[in-house]
Amino acid sequence: MMADRPVIPVSVVGGFLGAGKTTLLNRLLQENEGRRLGVIVNDFGDINIDEKLIVTRDEDMVSLANGCICCSIGNDFLRALISLVTRADPPEQIIIEASGVADPMRIAAIARADKALRLQGIFVLVDATQYQSQAADPLLADTVHAQVGAADLLLLTKTDIASTVQTREVAELLERERPGVLRVETTTPDVPVSLLFDFSASPRMPLTGPHDPHALFWTGSIASDKACDIDQLTAVLEDCVGLLRCKGFVRSTDGGGRLVQWTAGRLELSSLEVVPDETALVYIGVGPKPAGVERSLGDCFE
Numbered sequence: 001m002m003a004d005r006p007v008i009p010v011s012v013v014g015g016f017l018g019a020g021k022t023t024l025l026n027r028l029l030q031e032n033e034g035r036r037l038g039v040i041v042n043d044f045g046d047i048n049i050d051e052k053l054i055v056t057r058d059e060d061m062v063s064l065a066n067g068c069i070c071c072s073i074g075n076d077f078l079r080a081l082i083s084l085v086t087r088a089d090p091p092e093q094i095i096i097e098a099s100g101v102a103d104p105m106r107i108a109a110i111a112r113a114d115k116a117l118r119l120q121g122i123f124v125l126v127d128a129t130q131y132q133s134q135a136a137d138p139l140l141a142d143t144v145h146a147q148v149g150a151a152d153l154l155l156l157t158k159t160d161i162a163s164t165v166q167t168r169e170v171a172e173l174l175e176r177e178r179p180g181v182l183r184v185e186t187t188t189p190d191v192p193v194s195l196l197f198d199f200s201a202s203p204r205m206p207l208t209g210p211h212d213p214h215a216l217f218w219t220g221s222i223a224s225d226k227a228c229d230i231d232q233l234t235a236v237l238e239d240c241v242g243l244l245r246c247k248g249f250v251r252s253t254d255g256g257g258r259l260v261q262w263t264a265g266r267l268e269l270s271s272l273e274v275v276p277d278e279t280a281l282v283y284i285g286v287g288p289k290p291a292g293v294e295r296s297l298g299d300c301f302e
Contacts (some may be wrong), residue, residue: 014104014126018263038091248281
């Protein structure tokens, strides 16, 4: 980075699978309040970018007419970050999406170590409908507690579908875990984006000690040019022990296209205007990987 360039503030958005991170990133790109943002995401496929706004596009980066840039992590997070910082027109602010099983503190440590960047804050989304069960699960507890422990700001999401009791109990639990940390209770679409832009975190102590949350989790993907039996896919997802998330696009046996979103035992299917030529599903689970999970998913396509 050139010495005369201003230091770029960086925010990290964390939270467990399904907490609403992607919905928030979509809003930040669309309601950028005139800021030229650089948003680093795990997967372009989750981001709802209006094609009319796209100025240029390649495999790893999309430049928008409003000055924002959306950059895919791909296989190299540091390369994505460097590609933003060293642009001729670098963003005024960078927002990084941590993966759903990552400790966002580890990502934030990079911003603290680079003189070209300034850590603005770590924003952690907590699903009001799921956090109690996640925090009580011996396989997930360390991961979700580490995420909450990293937060400069806690966003308690999905309060519109959580019960009043659930919301209150999770709020009390978060207060015990992180007393005094600013917490906002909201539905995910109504997160106050201006708060995230203007937030300023307190100084933090440096990280110490090893921690690898990914060691607990297993992942996989499946691609097929065949049609998907939605009922069979639903049954496989329901029977898959330890499955946390499955998402992607399928062409169903009735000839339509479906967006598949499976999170914490809930399956959402949305119709697609354009039927995909090929199915693409990615999934993540926790604990021992069930034997034959790839074969079971493959059998859903005829």
